Amino acid sequence: MKFELEFFDEFITKECRKIKKSPPATIIPDFPKKRLLIEQEVERIKKSFTNHFFEIENESRMELFIQRHQAHIIRLADKVAMALDKKDSLSIKQISSGHTKPNLCKVLLQAFEDLLNYIEVHFTKYFDQDQKIPDAYAFISITEFQEKLEILNEIFLERKVESELTRIVLFPINQFVNVPEKRAITFRRLIFLKYLYKELVRLAGDKDSNYSEAVYSHLFYLNFNGFHFLHYASSKIKKEIELLPSLASQFEHLSLTIKQLNQAQVKPSYALKPNRGSLRDALTNWLEEEAHFIEKKRQLTLMIPPGGMKIDNESEFKVKTALSVSQLAYSIRLLKDSGIITNENKSDLIRFLLINDLVFSTPANW
Numbered sequence: 540m541k542f543e544l545e546f547f548d549e550f551i552t553k554e555c556r557k558i559k560k561s562p563p564a565t566i567i568p569d570f571p572k573k574r575l576l577i578e579q580e581v582e583r584i585k586k587s588f589t590n591h592f593f594e595i596e597n598e599s600r601m602e603l604f605i606q607r608h609q610a611h612i613i614r615l616a617d618k619v620a621m622a623l624d625k626k627d628s629l630s631i632k633q634i635s636s637g638h639t640k641p642n643l644c645k646v647l648l649q650a651f652e653d654l655l656n657y658i659e660v661h662f663t664k665y666f667d668q669d670q671k672i673p674d675a676y677a678f679i680s681i682t683e684f685q686e687k688l689e690i691l692n693e694i695f696l697e698r699k700v701e702s703e704l705t706r707i708v709l710f711p712i713n714q715f716v717n718v719p720e721k722r723a724i725t726f727r728r729l730i731f732l733k734y735l736y737k738e739l740v741r742l743a744g745d746k747d748s749n750y751s752e753a754v755y756s757h758l759f760y761l762n763f764n765g766f767h768f769l770h771y772a773s774s775k776i777k778k779e780i781e782l783l784p785s786l787a788s789q790f791e792h793l794s795l796t797i798k799q800l801n802q803a804q805v806k807p808s809y810a811l812k813p814n815r816g817s818l819r820d821a822l823t824n825w826l827e828e829e830a831h832f833i834e835k836k837r838q839l840t841l842m843i844p845p846g847g848m849k850i851d852n853e854s855e856f857k858v859k860t861a862l863s864v865s866q867l868a869y870s871i872r873l874l875k876d877s878g879i880i881t882n883e884n885k886s887d888l889i890r891f892l893l894i895n896d897l898v899f900s901t902p903a904n905w
Contacts, residue, residue, distance in 0.1 A: 543584045544611050547647075550577075551615060554643065570638030574646050581650045585657050592662070605665035609658055616651040616673035619644050623675065648675055659726075668730065669813075671723035680729055684716050687736050694743045698750035707767045708754060711811060712736070727813055734809070735761060759803055762810040764818040772818075773825050780829075784882075786837035793830040797823060 554573075567573065588605070595601045622644050651673065659666045672680070688709065695705045715724070715732055738761065742753045755775075758768060776796060780789040800823055810817065860867065874880045 541587075543587050543608060544615065546576075546580050547615055547650075551618060551647070564637075565640055567638050567640060567643050570643065573643065577646055577650050581653055584654060588658070588662065602665045605658060605662050606667045606670075609655065609667055610670055612651050612654050613670060613673050616648055616675060619647045619651075620673065620675040648673075652676070666726075668727035669725050672726055672729055677724045680724070681716055684712055684732065684736075688712050688716055691736065691739055694739070694750075698743065700751045700754065703771065704751060704755065707765070707771055708739070708758070708763075710765070710767065731761075731809060731811060735763075756803075759800070759818060760806055762805055762818050764810055764812050764815050764821065769818060769821055769825075772822055776826070777829075780833075786833055786840065790830055790833045790837060793826055793833065797826045797830065800826070 550573075554567075588608075591604060592601065595604065623641055655673075671677075691709055691712070692705075695709070700708075712732060712735070715728070738757060739754065742748070742757060743750060745753070755772075776793075780792050783789045783792060800819055803819065805817065805819055862870065871880070875882070
């Protein structure tokens with residue numbers, strides 16, 4: 540397979556040697572001609588990539604071909620960016636009329652951006668999202684996210700999102716903006732953060748909804764699988780079940796939550812932490828363990844008679860009454876309606892009566 544970036548290797552080496560020590564305002568000879576050559580080479584490479592796609596039958600070879608060129612384009616872009624200061628890096632897409640060194644560098648960076656976008660769109664299957672983005676675009680993205688972070692902070696404050704959830708949701712963007720030098724910024728990371736921002740803003744557009752609950756639910760769809768959010772979600776559910784009056788109702792609530800979680804949609808190939816298990820699987824495992832514990836606890840509780848009294852398990856003793864089943868049920872309802880029995884959950888009340896051997900027998904003629 541032919542290596543398609545030789546022109547840019549030679550061009551950058553030659554031009555960088557010429558202009559390395561020259562001041563930024565130095566005029567580049569034959570600037571329009573060089574710009575045209577760069578643009579023509581970009582179009583040639585695009586056509587060559589397409590031809591290779593139809594010529595190479597082996598999937599692994601095609602993947603290697605695309606990713607090899609993707610990585611080299613990024614290295615070339617970083618090499619060119621070294622000739623620009625931060626101020627020029629922020630205006631890559633704005634080329635002035637001057638035929639200067641910064642403008643030639645911008646033309647090259649635009650060409651590399653065009654090629655990377657072409658690969659991402661037309662060869663998505665082979666595009667390596669775990670490659671670092673070029674340094675110049677990383678700097679631009681960080682600057683853009685500084686503004687986006689301010690917008691999100693205003694939205695969360697206006698919609699009265701609790702501080703802990705705000706801190707957890709905005710932490711990845713804060714980290715991206717404030718400590719970018721700790722590791723390379725990958726395409727995958729940048730794509731996730733851009734989509735996260737877009738969705739948080741979109742959800743804020745519904746003024747009638749509970750924004751906190753909408754954000755909480757949507758993070759499962761985005762597979763926001765950080766440990767902090769997993770702990771937040773599990774603590775939230777634990778607080779909900781602790782407010783329920785009985786072990787049976789707690790088990791029922793956990794079972795329903797597991798069902799809803801398993802049926803919830805998750806955006807394919809998205810994750811805050813790509814190398815970590817999914818948020819849904821992690822929380823489901825925790826819920827199942829919690830449900831199993833509560834069910835065991837409930838079974839043990841049912842085996843112990845009220846007051847610790849020992850009852851002969853082989854005894855078939857039953858409370859006998861002359862009331863029919865419907866009359867008995869009506870009597871229990873009167874006791875509840877009058878306030879003598881104050882239990883809210885009717886199912887738990889009936890279950891309690893049955894469990895404690897209050898299985899009422901009625902005469903055969905009823």
